[in-house]
Amino acid sequence: MSELVQGSVASNFIKNIVAEDVRTGKVAAVVTRFPPEPNGYLHIGHAKSICLNFELADEFNGKTNLRFDDTNPLKEDAEYVQAIKEDVKWLGFDWDRLCFASDYFEEMYQRARLLITKGKAYVCDLSAERIREMRGTLTQPGQESPYRNRSVEENLDLFERMRKGEFADGAKVLRAKIDMASPNLNLRDPVLYRIAHAEHHRTGDAWCIYPMYDFAHPLEDAIEGVTHSICTLEFEDHRPLYDWVVRECEMENTPRQYEFARLNMTNTVMSKRKLKQLVDERIVDGWDDPRMPTISGLRRKGYTPEAIRTFAREIGVAKSNSTVDERMLEHFVREDLKLKAPRTMAILRPLKVVITNYPENQTEWLEAENNPENPEMGNRSIPFSRELYIEQDDFLEDPPPKYFRLFLGNEVRLKHAYFIRCEEVIKDADGSIIELHCTYDPKTKSGSGFTERKVKGTIHWVDAAHALKAEFRLFEPLVNETENESEESFLSRINPHSLEILQGYVEENLRTAQPYDKFQFFRHGYFSVDPKRSESDLAVFNRVVSLKSSFSLS
RNA sequence: UGGGGAGUAGCCAAGUGGUAAGGCAACGGACUUUGACUCCGUCAUUCGUAGGUUCGAUCCCUACCUCCCCAGCCA
Numbered sequence: 001m002s003e004l005v006q007g008s009v010a011s012n013f014i015k016n017i018v019a020e021d022v023r024t025g026k027v028a029a030v031v032t033r034f035p036p037e038p039n040g041y042l043h044i045g046h047a048k049s050i051c052l053n054f055e056l057a058d059e060f061n062g063k064t065n066l067r068f069d070d071t072n073p074l075k076e077d078a079e080y081v082q083a084i085k086e087d088v089k090w091l092g093f094d095w096d097r098l099c100f101a102s103d104y105f106e107e108m109y110q111r112a113r114l115l116i117t118k119g120k121a122y123v124c125d126l127s128a129e130r131i132r133e134m135r136g137t138l139t140q141p142g143q144e145s146p147y148r149n150r151s152v153e154e155n156l157d158l159f160e161r162m163r164k165g166e167f168a169d170g171a172k173v174l175r176a177k178i179d180m181a182s183p184n185l186n187l188r189d190p191v192l193y194r195i196a197h198a199e200h201h202r203t204g205d206a207w208c209i210y211p212m213y214d215f216a217h218p219l220e221d222a223i224e225g226v227t228h229s230i231c232t233l234e235f236e237d238h239r240p241l242y243d244w245v246v247r248e249c250e251m252e253n254t255p256r257q258y259e260f261a262r263l264n265m266t267n268t269v270m271s272k273r274k275l276k277q278l279v280d281e282r283i284v285d286g287w288d289d290p291r292m293p294t295i296s297g298l299r300r301k302g303y304t305p306e307a308i309r310t311f312a313r314e315i316g317v318a319k320s321n322s323t324v325d326e327r328m329l330e331h332f333v334r335e336d337l338k339l340k341a342p343r344t345m346a347i348l349r350p351l352k353v354v355i356t357n358y359p360e361n362q363t364e365w366l367e368a369e370n371n372p373e374n375p376e377m378g379n380r381s382i383p384f385s386r387e388l389y390i391e392q393d394d395f396l397e398d399p400p401p402k403y404f405r406l407f408l409g410n411e412v413r414l415k416h417a418y419f420i421r422c423e424e425v426i427k428d429a430d431g432s433i434i435e436l437h438c439t440y441d442p443k444t445k446s447g448s449g450f451t452e453r454k455v456k457g458t459i460h461w462v463d464a465a466h467a468l469k470a471e472f473r474l475f476e477p478l479v480n481e482t483e484n485e486s487e488e489s490f491l492s493r494i495n496p497h498s499l500e501i502l503q504g505y506v507e508e509n510l511r512t513a514q515p516y517d518k519f520q521f522f523r524h525g526y527f528s529v530d531p532k533r534s535e536s537d538l539a540v541f542n543r544v545v546s547l548k549s550s551f552s553l554s
Numbered sequence: 555u556g557g558g559g560a561g562u563a564g565c566c567a568a569g570u571g572g573u574a575a576g577g578c579a580a581c582g583g584a585c586u587u588u589g590a591c592u593c594c595g596u597c598a599u600u601c602g603u604a605g606g607u608u609c610g611a612u613c614c615c616u617a618c619c620u621c622c623c624c625a626g627c628c629a
Contacts, residue, residue: 136556170627175627183556233559234623235629320621321622334590372591415588416587
């Protein structure tokens, strides 16, 4: 287990249960599992579950398996298992065992035969529609299938022939014989096995019958010796069936299921279906598009595993539906990057400045701290000469009150350099500002101890002659929040401005920046080098998160 | 209207018979060569509502209200 994230998880109801089970000796060793279905990429909601399972087991010196719940070949793909493994590893977790539900298909089949032998399961010839019709409703009991009382021998024979592939998809299913009048719909003779003549990404065509989640999952947990099987709230209704399967299949181990509320976050979508739709319809640039809430998207955007883990720990684990403010996630990545990322200057929207009283053909090198809050990061030298770029936002012709930046006649400090005063605004024929003429005061050099007068503002800049061209990608929420979001309106809620691409400059010493290198661009925020877009001479920086700001022009 | 869950601040979330932790956000102020960071302060006389038990209730009891989940051969 990685030591990246220190400290124990705050109290939560599941941890209390585990602690009690350990204290009373109900379980000898804690075993949890993270059981994704390989039908999509992992997202921040999965991260909550991953952290819960791994950190919980770790805290009690237990084990956690990574188990692929690959019981539906129609939706699953090997591409996803690879991506999921990478994401879990990247988050910093090491699983005890790597498991696949498909490895247990034979045992599951035998357990199903046991059920049949005990008269607890039967082969049903009803169509999917008939089964649905006969299931009853929320308020009315269901009707028993006419196939419900077939003999054990006939059931065994039919089930074996299902496995052999004698029947077409949908022709027959294996059902548990429980109670068609149960108020819990899950207990109205649930389907245990269905026929699907489909290629499975691991077992190929070895099987044409596949177990349903409700049958497979408890068996998987029991087979692996999982003690605490943690899932989300919508499975609460399934718990009686979970226990029924473990009991009736006579499993040696008796795992217990506990349910917690899945993560919802403001300004994003978390359903795999919607995320897949965004990918399939090319609305985003793949599962790892920085705008996606996927682990791979967050990674590409520049998030760190530590930030995600701390977030997962701090939001807590409970049973009430909730929506966490995305600013909480942002808070933890700022906190993590604060001491880790060197601070440097980048101009996202350049405005040229000419220091008219600075000698032409002269360059001086100024000392700059890489991170004042982390002196170990040392210093660097940055060039300063007659022509610079500053941020367009840092000059206003008609400034409002309390505007501390540059305007005609005003003086500001250039970070790490000198005070400059704006003397003249140069415009083109259209009246657009093309450059500023300023003067500097040599006495005000950074570090000189100059105190004769003060300025209210300090702005960042880069030297025009040395600056490195760069591209910046700024992100906004992919979808707009609405009061009542309906499925239909999902695509109409797509934010057309979720990606903004800017061309500007960074300090020349960023020439050697590598993919995923992170920087705090002075007064802008944290940025991370994009692993895919950064071609040889044009680095692309993704904005991880902006700096907080109490300033606004409006 | 059957069954299963949940209601503690704008958002998360502890607590659980003894008088409401913490985080995010927000708002003041100090500091500041980042309008950042940091620091200080403010932010629930009240825990969905109404009754009841008790010396004392967010916690126990009763009734009610609101929200979420369940009628896939998905997970």
